[in-house]
Amino acid sequence: MTKTYFPNVNKIPFVGTGDLKSGFGYHYYDADKVVGGKKMRDWMRFSVAYWHTFGQQLDDIFGAGTAIRPWNGLTGMDLAKARVEASFEFYDKMGVDFFCFHDRDVAPEGDTLRETNKNLDEITDMFVEYQKQTGMKVLWNTANMFTNPRFVSGAASSPFADIFAYAAAQVKEGLDTAKKVGSSNYVFWGGREGYESLLNTDMKREQEHLAKFFHMAADYAKEIGYEGQLLLEPKPKEPMMHQYDFDAATTIAFMKTYGLDGTYKLNLEGNHANLAGHSYQHEIRTAREAGLLGSLDANQGDKLIGWDLDEFPSDLYEATLAMYEVVENGGLGKGGLNFDAKPRRSSFTPEDMFYAHIVGMDTFSAGLLVALRLKEDKVFENFVADRYSSYDAGLGADIEAGKVDFKTLNDYAIDKPQSVLLAATKSGRIEELKDTLNHYIIDTLK
Amino acid sequence: MTKTYFPNVNKIPFVGTGDLKSGFGYHYYDADKVVGGKKMRDWMRFSVAYWHTFGQQLDDIFGAGTAIRPWNGLTGMDLAKARVEASFEFYDKMGVDFFCFHDRDVAPEGDTLRETNKNLDEITDMFVEYQKQTGMKVLWNTANMFTNPRFVSGAASSPFADIFAYAAAQVKEGLDTAKKVGSSNYVFWGGREGYESLLNTDMKREQEHLAKFFHMAADYAKEIGYEGQLLLEPKPKEPMMHQYDFDAATTIAFMKTYGLDGTYKLNLEGNHANLAGHSYQHEIRTAREAGLLGSLDANQGDKLIGWDLDEFPSDLYEATLAMYEVVENGGLGKGGLNFDAKPRRSSFTPEDMFYAHIVGMDTFSAGLLVALRLKEDKVFENFVADRYSSYDAGLGADIEAGKVDFKTLNDYAIDKPQSVLLAATKSGRIEELKDTLNHYIIDTLK
Amino acid sequence: MTKTYFPNVNKIPFVGTGDLKSGFGYHYYDADKVVGGKKMRDWMRFSVAYWHTFGQQLDDIFGAGTAIRPWNGLTGMDLAKARVEASFEFYDKMGVDFFCFHDRDVAPEGDTLRETNKNLDEITDMFVEYQKQTGMKVLWNTANMFTNPRFVSGAASSPFADIFAYAAAQVKEGLDTAKKVGSSNYVFWGGREGYESLLNTDMKREQEHLAKFFHMAADYAKEIGYEGQLLLEPKPKEPMMHQYDFDAATTIAFMKTYGLDGTYKLNLEGNHANLAGHSYQHEIRTAREAGLLGSLDANQGDKLIGWDLDEFPSDLYEATLAMYEVVENGGLGKGGLNFDAKPRRSSFTPEDMFYAHIVGMDTFSAGLLVALRLKEDKVFENFVADRYSSYDAGLGADIEAGKVDFKTLNDYAIDKPQSVLLAATKSGRIEELKDTLNHYIIDTLK
Amino acid sequence: MTKTYFPNVNKIPFVGTGDLKSGFGYHYYDADKVVGGKKMRDWMRFSVAYWHTFGQQLDDIFGAGTAIRPWNGLTGMDLAKARVEASFEFYDKMGVDFFCFHDRDVAPEGDTLRETNKNLDEITDMFVEYQKQTGMKVLWNTANMFTNPRFVSGAASSPFADIFAYAAAQVKEGLDTAKKVGSSNYVFWGGREGYESLLNTDMKREQEHLAKFFHMAADYAKEIGYEGQLLLEPKPKEPMMHQYDFDAATTIAFMKTYGLDGTYKLNLEGNHANLAGHSYQHEIRTAREAGLLGSLDANQGDKLIGWDLDEFPSDLYEATLAMYEVVENGGLGKGGLNFDAKPRRSSFTPEDMFYAHIVGMDTFSAGLLVALRLKEDKVFENFVADRYSSYDAGLGADIEAGKVDFKTLNDYAIDKPQSVLLAATKSGRIEELKDTLNHYIIDTLK
Ligand SMILES: [Co+2]
Ligand SMILES: [Co+2]
Ligand SMILES: [Co+2]
Ligand SMILES: [Co+2]
Ligand SMILES: [Co+2]
Ligand SMILES: [Co+2]
Ligand SMILES: [Co+2]
Numbered sequence A, B, C, D: 001m002t003k004t005y006f007p008n009v010n011k012i013p014f015v016g017t018g019d020l021k022s023g024f025g026y027h028y029y030d031a032d033k034v035v036g037g038k039k040m041r042d043w044m045r046f047s048v049a050y051w052h053t054f055g056q057q058l059d060d061i062f063g064a065g066t067a068i069r070p071w072n073g074l075t076g077m078d079l080a081k082a083r084v085e086a087s088f089e090f091y092d093k094m095g096v097d098f099f100c101f102h103d104r105d106v107a108p109e110g111d112t113l114r115e116t117n118k119n120l121d122e123i124t125d126m127f128v129e130y131q132k133q134t135g136m137k138v139l140w141n142t143a144n145m146f147t148n149p150r151f152v153s154g155a156a157s158s159p160f161a162d163i164f165a166y167a168a169a170q171v172k173e174g175l176d177t178a179k180k181v182g183s184s185n186y187v188f189w190g191g192r193e194g195y196e197s198l199l200n201t202d203m204k205r206e207q208e209h210l211a212k213f214f215h216m217a218a219d220y221a222k223e224i225g226y227e228g229q230l231l232l233e234p235k236p237k238e239p240m241m242h243q244y245d246f247d248a249a250t251t252i253a254f255m256k257t258y259g260l261d262g263t264y265k266l267n268l269e270g271n272h273a274n275l276a277g278h279s280y281q282h283e284i285r286t287a288r289e290a291g292l293l294g295s296l297d298a299n300q301g302d303k304l305i306g307w308d309l310d311e312f313p314s315d316l317y318e319a320t321l322a323m324y325e326v327v328e329n330g331g332l333g334k335g336g337l338n339f340d341a342k343p344r345r346s347s348f349t350p351e352d353m354f355y356a357h358i359v360g361m362d363t364f365s366a367g368l369l370v371a372l373r374l375k376e377d378k379v380f381e382n383f384v385a386d387r388y389s390s391y392d393a394g395l396g397a398d399i400e401a402g403k404v405d406f407k408t409l410n411d412y413a414i415d416k417p418q419s420v421l422l423a424a425t426k427s428g429r430i431e432e433l434k435d436t437l438n439h440y441i442i443d444t445l446k
């Protein structure tokens, strides 16, 4: 790593809240500071997404890539290797501990999977070497089974058995790679596992194939002794009109239907939550309460926009409420916060790569600090405890304990007048709670 | 039934497709005509929704009711009784066989549930009497647990145990009523079973209460020997910001989590599907393939509008594709097609009640005819069979039979060149299929 | 005002940021504090919406009102008068200077407009009397032409000429009232001025009638010497499927088409902006840059929800960016910030009326402080100035001055290589700017 | 044209409605048949979009192109020329009379505009030659000012003056080309004329530049004697977060603000209408009633999907209602129906290019036939005439004639009782009209 790819940026230090203008310093992320009993770096387990940060050129469906990158001009394996070198310089300067990658982000395809795997192995050898030197870890890796035209109608849910076979072979290599590079998790985002039209789709047969595929993957992971978490990442639509892993609840239904809920957990993304009509907090809570919270793709969308923006997080409300769930969960375990995010196409300089990660890391760090403070003061906890207190004793406790039935409850309620029933309800105080939340954000982050 | 409530409208006859203008005659609904092996009336099991048709005045959040109804001016039990009389005249003139009702649609509340039940019982006595005279049946009844302020934060998921108890007592009466009037189904639409804000909500505790409630309801139904189907009706939002029964898949996850999937099935509504980001066909297919298709609320929304319109169905595409799933399902069993729909607020005359049901009944009748024709000619069936044929033998059959694993699949795929893989895929022909669908609609309905 | 309606709440003082829990004190709103050259009260001109705060009971389309109000139980003119008394106690305790009302909020209808006006006049006499005693002012009044069934298909755009006439008479009284109570503005929100279906609508004829109506209103205002601003309030849909004043731009097109842009300005609401697919800032900027910014309805929606929530504002981002436009505009002139907002249906106590206004007023006060700081430091101004600087001299200045045409520009550009063209573009730095915005919010509000 | 590019498809004949399966024949499009006083080909003026049909490979943001095309493997000018040859074979086989193209669709860019224009000129020479041989016409051409990174922040609204200059030079060539190839129209779709964030945008300055650009374009068109229509094409978002030409009404506001409404008209697209929250009919009617209907991009979206699908039209309702407006307009004049549409990515064979155009052409042909029948029978016309008849005489006529004011209207209305006012309103009969529409579709198309 003697060559410098980002000569204009030095290691990003923690600088605190002195300067109002954004710059190359963290206002909140102080990696080794212990808060709520853990180092910030261990609460977060921040990860850089290889595809967005090193793999893509900021193209969109209406335009070519705008990105100015130090590796522009290179091709093939030369490009792939330069990106590896640049990526480790980037991680080091950012002070992140993890990265995530798809197989196809890091090395080019050959004509056969054997040739493709050879390229991949050569690059992952480099990863292993650099990881040894630097201590960097892989949060997760995954297989890109949506870009190549062979996956036009899905991979494991493809109507074409040869494609299923190819996908299996590709994920086999993915799991081998996960073991090799020590990935904490292996992720399945169902790129084209869904349908474009019900007119030509056997949804049940496709879902059965998909389930079978996940079982085979888990079997293979076990066989090779891979101990990372296996994760499914929901998204409701795009590129397909309907994706089978629509949202957390839909994916849980699928997992329960096919006996996968003991083996797989969820990787949840903010922008995907919004596209499904949910807040990010909703999706995380749904998974957490089901015991299935695996890892987070930390990004944000624009709720007025109907496609996946993968913006870097900057919204302190969303980050606070996401981290609130993480704190409730006691942290993310093997999971982490992966920035499945890219700078806007108009933020095309190398410096923007740093600015974008800084706003993302500082926003979630701020969110963590506010969440811990809210928990410490039991702000919502006490309110909620009081709100549901009628279930802590008496009739409510009997209901929870299964000691009553419709007949006993009927006896209890049948002569209660409306005034008494109304008196049993309490204001939910949403406006007051939102005001309090504002105060906690400001006071904690000042 | 000597008094006439709708003197301007006679019994609606089947008239066929001669007249182009809509009028008081069916173009497609020929109740006793046998198609696809059943009478049209038995395929459809059309039901009038008491609340929309007799219970409401076409108010909206910005305006008072506009409806001109023969019972305007009456109040209390007089009003309730007049509506019963008028309703049976309406059923008779429409030629429908079923109706559906909430408890609070048909009789006014008293100060206590005991008083309320007394009113309800008096009206359901009338129902039973009129049913005997006419042969009319109840498709389903349900409990309104969302209008009264006591349900401000839910019923079975209320944070307040007294409200849970009241809800239990109310549903007890509802199930007793179901047995009394012979309802084919008993429905739970989770009016306010959801949350307004996660800041003050213990989602898990609420869902556990909800599940417990459904178990108690099933127990009570069993105890009294009620043999109708128990159904949950999904809706994603409105009135709550998030409703727990968001869509079919979410409700299936809930049912599986709490062991309710053997006891309950689904009642699916078109407009609710759209609000959740799905087509109606998607929701029906999801339920059908899970073996959980119970009954249908036949209405439509406007996908550009973000609230529940409950329009009468008029879209031949949606009706055809919904009925296609029904035909695939071999009919609806104990379920039926309930018009959970109201005329627009500007369609305020009694005549509009008839026009609205006519367009709804004819649209679904047309949909049935087209669906049967498509099935008969195996239009989509053959296409789908061919599309997935690689799973019928060889490698695909081995995959389905569980005879292969990642290693054998890897051996199969690892040296296949890209050209061979691409050759394994086939065009999905969506444009061709849509064109064919148009032709079937026109040719069948001419 | 000897009777006390809200005995549990005293006058809300400014308390500063000491206490983290929301309570009956302002953290940011310090009415007489001078910031940016004006008192906070004069920047804001906060107004209470009579309809939401005193007129309604927190019902929704699925449920009856839940509100516990000190006037519950009263009816008719007794109710109307009690509300007046309570309202002035509320204004006083909140420390707001303005209120807004519809004619139908404040007094009941009679059978004829003459009787209705008599009721209204009696109440507005009370207003005038209380205004004298307290110094309270009316920000705007308006006519409710959407609730009564006679307006089923619109008022000024009704297909029925008698309804147009009635609407004209009603607005005549409205303008007389505006003059009498000294309203700073008179507002037209087009409740049902739109269509439910194009199949039965002559859109052009309806819009011509609407324009004629606005001209007559302006003529009448002039005739009686009413000097307040006349304002149109856009909303895209709800209750109608399409409302003619869809958004700011659509309303500007309408105003320009019918020669109304010299006479009318815009009243813009946050939730309406979102329903039209825009941010609130977008709508305000559109109006501001057109010279048509009249007044603001300060509320917020939930962008994942498709109907009008009219939430009290609590989002510091939206409030900051809205106030940024207000500061750019040099204030709101005769306009103000009216809380067209209601507590959630589950926030049903009288105390919630206060909490809700507190979070609203503090959020916009906070927004003002941040906006002034951003302007003072020219944070966005300098960035924008630099970004467009190529238009300040040379070719860009010639373009703006109209000194060039396609031929001279062709000569300039035709031989420029791609590298030179790319070098003319600069990063938009969106991520950096969002990070900076976070810092300004925190640092200003600490 | 001796080489055959599409050997598997012959000229598509009119075959009528005999065969139910879609195939290589028109069921409704009978080009020279006279209906409603014109040949079908002249009502429609169908146009193939060069970019979708010959220029693209069916890639999407998550995947590479899947299209199997006879020119795959060629590059540079060889590719460009092969596409020209193939395109004319395609037009001939389809029997369409027009095509549309962007400059960058048809020929590759060089390093400078001079080199780029040279390539373009060479291809448009071929166009002219083939047009002479075949009689094919260009409906419109346009400039792609969104793909190249130089347009990252817009073209005429770019913050960078050099880019404005380049855009001007590019459109100069575009107008020269329009004259050369005889385009009936020249279209401006504002690809990146909008903003990504208001934080870094001077919206007014950008819009002033845009307006200036359109004036210069119109001046140059006049100068060279180009007599085609100049058209703006609205789209609300994508690729930019907000596009300045949001919808028809917004574009009309812009045109009126900057004095462009005498010079420019509108080109309206179905999918863009939906993305803006409107039906296609709404957008066309808005333009038609403003006298600004220029041309149509005939495609459809999926209203449950938030991005631009550009599907080929297959919905008989939308096509009928769009054509209803066209018939009301007396045809499209210089405009036409351009299929701004592509087969789905999974419809990747050359045959799908034909199937897709067939469903599009037949759907709009069907729509024309239904629309003419509806007009002939005055179905909606008579209903609307009756609905608004109170404005044809008496008070209503006085209102329209400007003979009344608020005072005279007040005198008229002030003593009318509620019963009389209600009696002045009539049911809108939406359900009945929708049923009638279904009957007309079926009966006309059988
Ligand atoms: Co994403
Ligand atoms: Co992701
Ligand atoms: Co509904
Ligand atoms: Co329903
Ligand atoms: Co509103
Ligand atoms: Co408002
Ligand atoms: Co488009």
Ligand SMILES: [Co+2]
Pocket: D189, D233, D269, D297, D340
């Ligand atoms: Co277009």
